[in-house]
Amino acid sequence: MAHEDQPEQHYNDAANVTNPEHASHHIVSPAQYAVVFATLLACTALTVFAADINLGVFNPIIALAIASFKGVIVILFFMHVKYQSKLIKVTVGAGFFMFLVLVTMTLSDYISRAWGLW
Amino acid sequence: MDSAIATTQAEHGIAEQQHEHVSVPQHRHHFATPEQQREAGSFGMWLFLLTEIMFFGGLFFAYLLFRNWYYDAFVTASNQLSVPLGAANTAILITSGFFMALAVWAAEVRKQTLLVLFLILTTLLGFAFLGIKADEYHEKYEKHHIPGASFDTSQFINPAAYGLSEKPLAPDAAQKTQLFFFLYFAMTGMHALHMVLGLGILFWLMIRAQRGDFSSGYVAPIENFGLYWHFVDIVWIFLFPLLYLINRHPLAH
Numbered sequence: 001m002a003h004e005d006q007p008e009q010h011y012n013d014a015a016n017v018t019n020p021e022h023a024s025h026h027i028v029s030p031a032q033y034a035v036v037f038a039t040l041l042a043c044t045a046l047t048v049f050a051a052d053i054n055l056g057v058f059n060p061i062i063a064l065a066i067a068s069f070k071g072v073i074v075i076l077f078f079m080h081v082k083y084q085s086k087l088i089k090v091t092v093g094a095g096f097f098m099f100l101v102l103v104t105m106t107l108s109d110y111i112s113r114a115w116g117l118w
Numbered sequence: 119m120d121s122a123i124a125t126t127q128a129e130h131g132i133a134e135q136q137h138e139h140v141s142v143p144q145h146r147h148h149f150a151t152p153e154q155q156r157e158a159g160s161f162g163m164w165l166f167l168l169t170e171i172m173f174f175g176g177l178f179f180a181y182l183l184f185r186n187w188y189y190d191a192f193v194t195a196s197n198q199l200s201v202p203l204g205a206a207n208t209a210i211l212i213t214s215g216f217f218m219a220l221a222v223w224a225a226e227v228r229k230q231t232l233l234v235l236f237l238i239l240t241t242l243l244g245f246a247f248l249g250i251k252a253d254e255y256h257e258k259y260e261k262h263h264i265p266g267a268s269f270d271t272s273q274f275i276n277p278a279a280y281g282l283s284e285k286p287l288a289p290d291a292a293q294k295t296q297l298f299f300f301l302y303f304a305m306t307g308m309h310a311l312h313m314v315l316g317l318g319i320l321f322w323l324m325i326r327a328q329r330g331d332f333s334s335g336y337v338a339p340i341e342n343f344g345l346y347w348h349f350v351d352i353v354w355i356f357l358f359p360l361l362y363l364i365n366r367h368p369l370a371h
Contacts, residue, residue, distance in 0.1 A: 025153075027226045028219070037216040044208045044358075048201060051363035059367055063359035071352045078219045078348045080341075088160055095168035099175045103182070110183055 026083035036077045043070050144336040156338060163342040167349050174353050177305045181360060184297050189368075191294035194274050194284045196365035198263065199302075200254065204362040207250050208354065214243035215351040218344050225340040230333035233340070237327055240347070241320045244313055251310055255303075264303065265296040285368075305357055312350045319343055 047066040055062065076082040081092055142152050149155035185192045221236035262270035271292035277284040287295070323343060326332065332340050 025156075027223065030220055030223055033216060033219045033223065036219075037212065040212045040216075041209060044205060044212065047359055047363060048205050051201070051359070051366050054367040056367070056369065060359075060364040063364050064356075067356050067359050070355045074215065074348050074352055074355070078215055078351075079345055080222075084160065085157060087157065088164060091161060091164050091168070095164070095171055098168075099171050102172075102175065103179055106179060107182070 026080070028077060028080060028083070032077065036073055039073060040070055142335055144338070159338050159342060160345070163345050167345060170349060174305070174308070177301065177308070178356065178360070181301050181305070184301065188291070188294035188297060190285065190287060191274070191291050192298045193365040193368040194277070194287055194292075195263075195295035195298035195302075196361060197284060198261075198273075199362045200257075201362050201366075203250055203254055204358050207247050208358045210243050210247045210250070211351055211354050214240050214247065215348055217243065218347045222337070222341050222344045225327075225332045225337045228333045228335070230327065230330055233327050233333060234324060237320060237324045241317055241324070244317050244320070248310060248313060248317075251306065258299070258303075263295075263299055265300045269296050269299075271295065302361055305361070309350065309353050309357060312353070316343075316347055316350060319346075 043066050047063055050062050050066070051059065053059075075092065081089060144155075145152045146155060149158065217236045217239040221233055221240060224230075224233035224236055258264055261273070262268050271287075271289065273280045273282065274284070274287045274292040274295050275289055277286055320343070323332075323339065326339070
């Protein structure tokens with residue numbers, strides 16, 4: 001029972017109409033969305049700015065780190081995963097994990113076949 | 119209950135004693151509760167999005183591999199893209215996603231007028247994105263940078279003659295720029311196709327929202343479309359740095 005921390009009145013709250021049976025349906029407020037939106041725009045400016053500086057091998061690493069951060073906050077807040085059940089959280093996590101496994105396996109195959117040429 | 123899908127009959131009985139049943143019109147009889155129905159819907163949408171991750175993932179992997187194999191050609195070709203246009207499109211798409219998120223909120227708090235307004239803003243920004251994309255494609259068409267029979271490598275073999283500061287490529291290496299542009303068009307083209315389909319669905323959602331379908335507690339179509347639209351956003355969040363940004367400072371060999 002994950003929702004024991006929810007106030008009891010939610011169960012009978014007729015105003016919680018969007019999902020009358022469920023206490024945990026979390027409505028993300030416009031203010032929260034605005035903070036996420038501002039963060040995304042700031043990160044976009046940051047990544048453009050960072051691309052102008054010569055950081056050698058770190059240019060792609062920083063660009064991907066910023067993109068990953070942006071992706072994660074979109075998933076957590078715009079896509080509500082932070083407020084979803086464990087089933088959904090594990091499903092999303094498993095999908096990205098599986099993708100990374102596939103990339104790693106395929107890349108190690110390519111690298112080991114052309115050994116020394118990379 | 120962590121997962122309404124895994125709820126047993128016995129648990130269910132207890133849950134029913136704890137709170138009153140409120141019947142909602144969208145509730146289908148094969149779901150025990152509207153919550154179970156809602157979670158099954160989100161779960162199904164996420165499974166679809168995971169197949170989309172694998173689909174775009176293959177293209178991202180191809181880009182990773184070929185950028186390593188034909189590094190110089192990818193650097194030169196990548197630097198032909200316009201960073202200001204790419205950055206503007208990123209901001210436009212993020213703003214569109216923000217309005218989509220607000221549309222979900224408007225449906226949840228049953229504000230019909232705001233819901234329709236936010237869906238319209240989401241759609242307009244989607245079209246703005248595609249407009250800029252079309253302009254970029256047109257520039258590539260004019261420069262013969264679309265892979266195929268009329269592809270022209272002369273800019274990459276003799277960049278100085280075109281006022282470019284890129285390092286000149288040998289003719290065989292210059293041919294590999296086609297591979298960059300092939301992936302550029304494949305990735306941004308598939309992304310744009312997803313947006314075109316999304317915009318079509320948005321019109322349908324707008325009509326239904328205007329009818330009041332989603333402002334009386336039935337949020338699932340808006341919410342699940344929101345998941346799709348944000349997913350398309352995320353694909354672009356990765357496409358922008360990979361295609362436009364990471365080749366500005368090529369490594370010396």
